[in-house]
Amino acid sequence: MDFDTISVRGKSKPDPTTGAIIPPIYQTATYVLEEIGVDKGFDYTRSSNPTRQELEKHLAALEGGSHAIAFSSGMASADSCMKLLSQGDHVVCCDDVYGGTARLFNKLMTNYGVEFTYVDSQVAANVEEAIRPETKMVWIETPTNPLLKVTDLEAVGEIANRNNLLYVVDTTFATPVFLRPLEYGADLVLHSTTKYLSGHNQIIGGVIVTDRNDLYDQLKYIQKSVGAVPSPFDCWLVVMGLKTLHLRMQRHWENAEKIAAYLEQHPKVSKVVYPGLESHPMHHVAKDQMKGYSGMISFELEGGLEAGKKLMNSVELCLLAESLGSVETMITHPATMTHAEVPREERLARGFEDGLVRLSVGIEDADDLITDLEKAFEMV
Known part of the structure; x- marks a missing residue:
């Protein structure tokens, strides 16, 4: 399907029970089991929720990815990416990042032994020169906040792939309408759904999209374990925003x-x-x-x-x-x-x-x- 059609329709179908065109809001914390050990696909909303699942399928389709994991904020998404790292790991990051991301990296993650090197990623060679034996991740915003620097994602992606590094791209400013980083080799695509994706100053949210099953499994476990999940109503509002x-x-x-x-x-x-x-x-x-x-x-x-x-x-x-x-x-x-x-x-x-x-x-x-x-x- 064309992108515009995916934007409007996502992966949803009319509700099989009522025929409702708009997906319902499953505003519930828990679900009744059919019997011990047998559920209907959902057991507790922190783990999964039909409305959140609707949003995640929609966002994955827009990015051309296999999986999406929705979070309670863009910063919760960024923090969950950081939880893929361990003490002693090193990250090469573009030198112009959102202030909240900089705070997370410099004030919190350094306390856990993760180190960061900031480079002007508009010159791809700068990224490669900053790589060390303990480097595990390359983090790019494009366009950046607030200087609107633009990184050649394919060039940096080749560097990340050649060095077996996790390649994370935040394209909150571009949205999948204008840029889909998975097409340029990104492993993880990050958005604050608070911004353009929802588009109406109504909610706080975030998302990570990936094509890799292993990363999806890890991030889904992190999402469930830390509980940084958006409410069903917030998910529904983002779905409504995606339609336009x-x-x-x-x-x-x-x-x-x-x-x-x-x-x-x-x-x-x-x-x-x-x-x-x-x-x-x-x-x-x-x-x-x-x-x-x-x-x-x-x-x-x-x-x-x-x-x-x-x-x-x-x-x-x-x-x-x-x-x-x-x-x-x-x-x-x-x-x-x-x-x-x-x-x-x-x-x-x-x-x-x-x-x-x-x-x-x-x-x-x-x-x-x-x-x-x-x-x-x-x-x-």
Whole structure:
């Protein structure tokens, strides 16, 4: 089936009992056994739930994978990947990752003896140079949060495969509409379903997708053991969001391209980062491996931090808020919000300036959003 059809229909069929087109919400904690040792496929919702199973099948189909494991947050997904490692293991990671991921790696996993080396993965050779005998995993975000760096997934995948390393790719910003990392050799694909996949600022969730049966078995055991599972209702809301994912992502992309072009020519803007712009240093890679450039833009103002603050405090239609990927446009100051725990020296070293502004472009009318930004620029 075509991707758009999978997005709408997933793997679901009308309910055999009632004929209901929309899958039901199985809001239950436990299930009656037929007899000792015999159940109907479910025994306890922490282990499995029909609504969660519906979501997992849908997400696996969208990524072109065999298995999906849903979690209670994107960070629970990331943490579960970390539980595949042991004391003394080493991870090569792209140098621009979500602040929560950086906190997990640097503040928690290092306490358990896991070491991390951060490299600019836009140059694939940097990944290979960082590999050590104890390296077990390569972790890539693409596009990254918030600098929107783009990694050549095939090139890094060849390196990971050649060195027998677990290859994890977080494509929350791209979604399977625009990028499917399993096609480029990824072992595990990670998403925060909070963002574009659900798309309506309603739930917190995460998912891991894989084609490998061994990794699925391990992660399913981790999911059950730690109990980081989403509620049936949250799973149902994500399923509802997936039905319009392909349509929403097209509008996010169209709006972002228009706004990025507007920002790039604005006299008060010193820098615009968007994979769809030819000025992006990895535009050629994004053009080759992505089917669209999504809805995330980062930019800096001529006046630096103070100018950025004035802009963000002056917008009205753009919402000053954490998170991204919703139908509503949201504007964020990463240095004090999403990446507040990343040391300033570390941020500056990788080109992450204090005044960086991140814009998650929604699906409103693009001209209305530009008008809102223009009015805010007048206050800067």
